[in-house]
Amino acid sequence: MPGDLQQFLSQPSEAAARTGPLDRIVxxxxxxxxxxxxxxxxxxxxxxxxxxxxxxxxxGAVEQVAPMKEGFSSPMDGLSGLEKQILVERHLVxxxxxxxxGGSGIVLNRSESLCVMINEEDHxxxxxxxxxxxxxxxxxxxxxxxxxxxxxxxxxxxxxLGYLTACPTNVGTGIRVSAMLHLPGLVxxxxxxxxxxxxxxxGLAVRGLYGEGTEALGNIFQVSNQMTLGxxxxxxxxxxxxxxxxxxxxxxxxRQKLLEEKPKVLLNHIGRAFGVISNAFSISSKxxxxxxxxxxxxxxxxxxxxxxxxxxxxxxxxxQPAHLQRGxxxxxxxxxxxxxxxxLLRERLQGVSRPVVPKPPSPPxxxxxxxxxxxxx
Amino acid sequence: xxxxxxxxxxxxxxLTQIVDDKMQKIDLCEECSKAKGVTDxxxxxxxxxxxxxxxxxxxxxxPAAKPGELTCPTCGxxxxxFKKSGRFGCPQCYVTFAEGLPVMLxxxxxxxxxxxxxxxxxxxKREPVDQIKLLSRRLEKAIESENFEEAAQLRDQIRALKQQxxxxx
Numbered sequence: 001m002p003g004d005l006q007q008f009l010s011q012p013s014e015a016a017a018r019t020g021p022l023d024r025i026v027x028x029x030x031x032x033x034x035x036x037x038x039x040x041x042x043x044x045x046x047x048x049x050x051x052x053x054x055x056x057x058x059x060g061a062v063e064q065v066a067p068m069k070e071g072f073s074s075p076m077d078g079l080s081g082l083e084k085q086i087l088v089e090r091h092l093v094x095x096x097x098x099x100x101x102g103g104s105g106i107v108l109n110r111s112e113s114l115c116v117m118i119n120e121e122d123h124x125x126x127x128x129x130x131x132x133x134x135x136x137x138x139x140x141x142x143x144x145x146x147x148x149x150x151x152x153x154x155x156x157x158x159x160x161l162g163y164l165t166a167c168p169t170n171v172g173t174g175i176r177v178s179a180m181l182h183l184p185g186l187v188x189x190x191x192x193x194x195x196x197x198x199x200x201x202x203g204l205a206v207r208g209l210y211g212e213g214t215e216a217l218g219n220i221f222q223v224s225n226q227m228t229l230g231x232x233x234x235x236x237x238x239x240x241x242x243x244x245x246x247x248x249x250x251x252x253x254x255r256q257k258l259l260e261e262k263p264k265v266l267l268n269h270i271g272r273a274f275g276v277i278s279n280a281f282s283i284s285s286k287x288x289x290x291x292x293x294x295x296x297x298x299x300x301x302x303x304x305x306x307x308x309x310x311x312x313x314x315x316x317x318x319x320q321p322a323h324l325q326r327g328x329x330x331x332x333x334x335x336x337x338x339x340x341x342x343x344l345l346r347e348r349l350q351g352v353s354r355p356v357v358p359k360p361p362s363p364p365x366x367x368x369x370x371x372x373x374x375x376x377x
Numbered sequence: 378x379x380x381x382x383x384x385x386x387x388x389x390x391x392l393t394q395i396v397d398d399k400m401q402k403i404d405l406c407e408e409c410s411k412a413k414g415v416t417d418x419x420x421x422x423x424x425x426x427x428x429x430x431x432x433x434x435x436x437x438x439x440p441a442a443k444p445g446e447l448t449c450p451t452c453g454x455x456x457x458x459f460k461k462s463g464r465f466g467c468p469q470c471y472v473t474f475a476e477g478l479p480v481m482l483x484x485x486x487x488x489x490x491x492x493x494x495x496x497x498x499x500x501x502k503r504e505p506v507d508q509i510k511l512l513s514r515r516l517e518k519a520i521e522s523e524n525f526e527e528a529a530q531l532r533d534q535i536r537a538l539k540q541q542x543x544x545x546x
Binding site for chain 1: 452454462495515
């Protein structure tokens with residue numbers, strides 16, 4: 001089953017073309033479960049020979065269950081640094097897991113919607129990933145995989161404390177439900193900190209693009225639950241779902257408010273972003289992300305009427321360091337990557353017409369009529 | 378300032394990240410930063426680097442537990458190890474270190490008792506009366522959170538149970 005990861009993975013254009021409900025604001029939904037197997041020490045404490053043995057047992061079992069058949073499976077030391085980084089950029093493995101080598105592994109299903117990290121912090125970290133807001137569906141898929149696995153692997157479980165995990169912050173359900181949101185309106189309207197604070201008060205965490213300890217590049221934020229004990233999985237999923245729906249509403253309102261109160265400021269951001277990103281000869285990944293965020297917002301506002309959003313989403317992925325490195329024999333330095341990234345962006349955005357100037361806002365009486373709330377936003 | 382990795386060259390790359398409210402700093406020379414792939418601040422995490430640095434020393438060189446210290450009989454993890462890493466060594470640790478657990482869990486979670494999924498092997502047959510009570514509670518919560526699909530399923534389950542055990546209604 002081990003093979004060429006890059007051949008196995010879908011092309012970035014295919015990956016970016018996946019659509020889901022409310023994907024204008026919600027990039028993706030994810031549910032992760034942490035599980036451990038009785039009879040082995042947790043990966044962080046076990047010595048390497050024990051990790052190698054547990055990896056063998058677990059990987060064998062995961063490969064066999066129906067949802068993972070015909071997937072991709074490999075120990076981490078069977079993957080190159082580039083391949084691991086590509087998996088991180090696709091949000092299929094955590095950065096912590098990408099840093100592992102012998103004694104850890106991954107199994108990925110054919111459609112890239114299920115991924116099992118073996119011997120990360122726990123023996124199994126299995127996740128289900130879906131485009132748009134599909135938290136319930138993601139939970140259902142991972143629940144099925146978990147049920148299929150429990151007959152093959154004796155999970156460490158206690159009636160009182162639930163699934164036992166290396167870190168007590170995950171004990172109980174071992175669940176982390178998260179959604180990745182694009183919130184440029186709240187950032188531009190300077191409301192994002194307030195929103196994050198109120199979400200934090202509900203016991204939910206808001207993080208940057210790659211999870212814990214990372215920056216919110218490209219105005220992309222991850223919202224997730226933190227508490228795992230004392231509530232059932234559906235309760236946790238529903239609460240997060242409700243909060244995400246509210247955040248979507250806040251973001252939509254923030255965009256509408258900007259458009260009504262400071263339309264030129266908003267258009268200036270988008271127009272300049274498009275100007276730079278389609279004409280630069282050197283651009284860092286951070287700058288590219290932030291400008292792409294503005295251009296994507298412009299797309300949501302129908303300023304690029306002939307363009308599909310998939311192109312912009314594809315560029316979010318292909319301008320990341322490891323995706324740029326693909327197909328280039330020697331290891332590129334940061335400066336070389338910046339040049340290459342700019343070349344790619346100029347080429348891919350060549351056919352995109354510059355943002356159209358939107359019609360001046362219609363008189364209030366009219367606005368309440370046919371367009372409905374939010375208009376094109 | 379010297380590079381944190383080779384300790385030879387002048388450090389030119391200075392990185393700071395805040396993880397879980399703790400600041401981590403690392404200073405690298407150009408060569409080591411390239412060798413570690415730290416050329417793009419967006420493309421890596423300090424944790425990886427620190428983890429990477431630590432892999433050769435990890436677990437293999439464990440300091441012995443202090444005499445008399447509480448230690449897990451199954452995996453050998455001592456209380457001080459847990460304090461340092463915040464991670465248990467094996468499932469049995471939850472029994473070994475059970476005493477201080479509730480206080481800690483209270484600060485982390487909504488409750489102290491598991492209320493979620495139970496693996497088939499651990500499912501105990503509940504009396505229908507208890508089962509109906511449990512399902513009714515979940516039904517109330519489902520209605521509260523407007524999850525009507527789940528609510529409808531629960532309602533049907535309760536109905537079926539009540540037919541089996543009419544005394545329970």
